[in-house]
Amino acid sequence: xxxxxxxxxxALQLILNADATLLxxxxxxxxxxxxxxxxASVLGLVLGSLIAVSRFPxxxxxxxxxxxxxxxxxxxxxxLVYMLLSRAGPLGSYGxxxxxxxxxxxQVILISPIIAALSRQTIEDAWxxxxxxxASLGVRGVSAARTLLWDSRFSLxxxxxxxxxRACAEVGAVMIVGGNIDGVTxxxxxxxxxxxxKGDLPLAMSLGIVLVLIVLAINILAQSLKSFAERRYG
Amino acid sequence: xxxxxxxxxxxxxxxxxxxxxxxxxxxxxxxxTVASTTSTExxxxxxxxxxxxxxxxxxxxxxxALGTGQALDTGRRxxxxxxxxxxxxxxxxxxxxxxGVERIEVMYNDFVLVGPKADPAKANGRDISLGLKRLAxxxxxxxxxxxxxxxxxxxxxxxxxxxxxxxxxxxxxxxETGSGMGSAxxxxxxxxAYILTDRGTWLSFKNRGELAIQVEGDAKLFxxxxxxxxxxxxxxxxxxxxxxxxxxxxxxxxxxxxxxDYKIGGEQLFFPNAKPPMKKAA
Numbered sequence: 001x002x003x004x005x006x007x008x009x010x011a012l013q014l015i016l017n018a019d020a021t022l023l024x025x026x027x028x029x030x031x032x033x034x035x036x037x038x039x040a041s042v043l044g045l046v047l048g049s050l051i052a053v054s055r056f057p058x059x060x061x062x063x064x065x066x067x068x069x070x071x072x073x074x075x076x077x078x079x080l081v082y083m084l085l086s087r088a089g090p091l092g093s094y095g096x097x098x099x100x101x102x103x104x105x106x107q108v109i110l111i112s113p114i115i116a117a118l119s120r121q122t123i124e125d126a127w128x129x130x131x132x133x134x135a136s137l138g139v140r141g142v143s144a145a146r147t148l149l150w151d152s153r154f155s156l157x158x159x160x161x162x163x164x165x166r167a168c169a170e171v172g173a174v175m176i177v178g179g180n181i182d183g184v185t186x187x188x189x190x191x192x193x194x195x196x197x198k199g200d201l202p203l204a205m206s207l208g209i210v211l212v213l214i215v216l217a218i219n220i221l222a223q224s225l226k227s228f229a230e231r232r233y234g
Numbered sequence: 235x236x237x238x239x240x241x242x243x244x245x246x247x248x249x250x251x252x253x254x255x256x257x258x259x260x261x262x263x264x265x266x267t268v269a270s271t272t273s274t275e276x277x278x279x280x281x282x283x284x285x286x287x288x289x290x291x292x293x294x295x296x297x298x299a300l301g302t303g304q305a306l307d308t309g310r311r312x313x314x315x316x317x318x319x320x321x322x323x324x325x326x327x328x329x330x331x332x333x334g335v336e337r338i339e340v341m342y343n344d345f346v347l348v349g350p351k352a353d354p355a356k357a358n359g360r361d362i363s364l365g366l367k368r369l370a371x372x373x374x375x376x377x378x379x380x381x382x383x384x385x386x387x388x389x390x391x392x393x394x395x396x397x398x399x400x401x402x403x404x405x406x407x408x409x410e411t412g413s414g415m416g417s418a419x420x421x422x423x424x425x426x427a428y429i430l431t432d433r434g435t436w437l438s439f440k441n442r443g444e445l446a447i448q449v450e451g452d453a454k455l456f457x458x459x460x461x462x463x464x465x466x467x468x469x470x471x472x473x474x475x476x477x478x479x480x481x482x483x484x485x486x487x488x489x490x491x492x493x494x495d496y497k498i499g500g501e502q503l504f505f506p507n508a509k510p511p512m513k514k515a516a
Contacts, residue, residue: 086313087313087469087471088311089311095471097313098296098313179296179298181296181298182281184296194276196417197276197415197416197417198416198438198439198440199419199420199440199442200440200441201440
C-alpha cells in the first residue's frame with residue numbers, strides 16, 4: 001500500500017521535474033510507436049479493405065489466419081526480427097539490429113495484423129450495407145475499398161488507436177531487437193522492465209503511470225479531434 | 235477533400251520515414267556496441283565508466299546488457315564489437331572457436347550468498363561449500379538464475395565443489411527462474427529464499443525484503459571479468475580500431491583507476507586486476 005502511494009507521488013514528481021533523460025525516453029517511445037502505427041496503418045488498411053471487398057477461394061482461411069495473427073506474441077516477433085537483422089541473418093549487412101529502426105520494424109509486424117483484421121471486419125460490415133448502391137454506381141474492387149475506407153474513417157481512427165496502444169505497451173519485441181541501450185534504444189516499457197530488475201519497484205511503477213497518462217492524453221486528443229470532425233464533416 | 239486527406243497520410247508516413255532516416259544517419263557517429271552482463275550494467279559501473287571513456291576518446295559505447303551466455307552468443311553472431319563478461323571457461327571457448335581475438339582480464343568482483351535474515355539453513359559463514367551443503371541438507375528454498383549466465387555457471391560450480399549432486403537432490407526447494415540477476419533477486423525476495431548474486435547487483439538492489447548476506451569473503455567467490463574484441467576475421471564489419479581502444483583503455487592506468495573509483499555507499503564494487511604492464515590508453 002505504502003509503495004503504491006510512493007509510486008503515485010513518484011510519478012507526479014517525474015512529470016513535474018520532467019528531466020531530460022525521461023523526456024528523451026518518452027520522445028523515443030512516441031517516435032518509434034507512432035512511426036510503426038503510421039506504416040502499419042497503411043499496410044493494414046490496404047490489406048484489410050481489399051480482403052473485405054474481394055471474394056476468392058480460401059478467403060475464410062485467410063481471414064482466420066489474419067485474425068489469429070492478432071495474437072502473435074511480441075517476444076516471438078522480436079526473435080524473428082532479431083534473426084532477420086542479426087549480422088548472421090539474411091538482412092545483417094544493413095546493421096539495423098539494436099537501432100530504433102529495428103524496433104519500428106518489429107512493431108509494424110506486431111500491429112499491422114491488428115489493424116488489418118479489425119478494419120477488414122469494419123469495412124466488410126459497411127460493404128454489406130452499401131454493396132448494392134456501390135454496384136449500381138459501377139464502383140467495385142479497389143475504388144469500392146477506397147470509398148468504404150473513407151466512409152468508415154471514424155471507426156478506423158479507433159482501430160488505429162488500438163494499434164498505437166498495443167505499440168506503446170509492448171516490451172517483449174523492442175527489448176530483444178533494441179537491446180535497451182541507454183540513450184539509443186531505451187523506451188518507456190524497457191525502462192520500466194530495467195527498474196523492475198533493479199528492484200526499484202516504486203520508480204518502475206511511477207514510469208508505468210507516466211506511460212499510461214501519455215497514452216490516455218493521446219486518446220483524449222484523438223477522441224476530441226474525431227468528434228470535432230464528426231460534427232464538422234460527418 | 236478526399237485527396238488532401240490521402241496526401242496528409244502520405245505526408246505523415248514520409249515524415250516518419252524521414253525521421254527514421256535521420257536517426258539512422260546519426261548512427262554513423264563514432265560508437266561501438268558492447269555485449270555485457272546485467273551485473274556491470276545494473277550495478278551502475280557502466281554509467282560511471284562510459285562518460286569518462288567518452289571524455290577521454292570521444293567514442294560512444296552502446297551497452298546491451300545480457301547474461302554472459304547470451305552476450306557471448308551476440309558476439310558469435312557478430313552483433314557486437316566487444317564482449318565484456320565473466321565466465322572464464324565460456325570465454326576461453328569463445329576465443330578458441332575463433333570468435334574472439336584475445337581474452338584480456340580486466341577486474342574482478344565477488345559473489346555473495348544472500349538469504350533470509352533468520353537463516354533457517356544455518357548457512358552463515360565464510361565457506362561457500364559448507365553453506366551450500368547446509369542449504370541442500372535442510373532443503374531451504376533456493377532461487378537459481380537458470381539462464382546460462384556467468385552467475386549461473388558459477389553457482390553450478392559451487393554446488394559441485396560442495397559435493398552436492400543437484401540432479402539427485404534437486405526438488406521443490408531448488409527453483410530455476412530462467413531470468414536475469416535483478417528479476418531472480420525479486421523472486422528470492424518475494425519467496426524469502428537463498429540466492430547467489432554478485433555483490434554489485436546486490437548493493438544497488440532496492441527490493442531486498444527480509445534478505446541479507448549470509449556467506450561472503452570466500453576466495454572461491456571471486457569472479458573474474460574478461461574482455462574480448464569480436465574477431466574481425468569472422469565478422470569484417472566489427473569496428474576493430476574503436477573496439478580495441480575501449481579494451482586498451484579498460485586495462486590502462488586511467489581505466490583501471492576509474493573502475494576502482496566506482497563505489498556504492500562507500501563500498502568498492504569492482505577490483506581492477508589487469509595484468510601489468512598496463513598499456514597506456516591510446
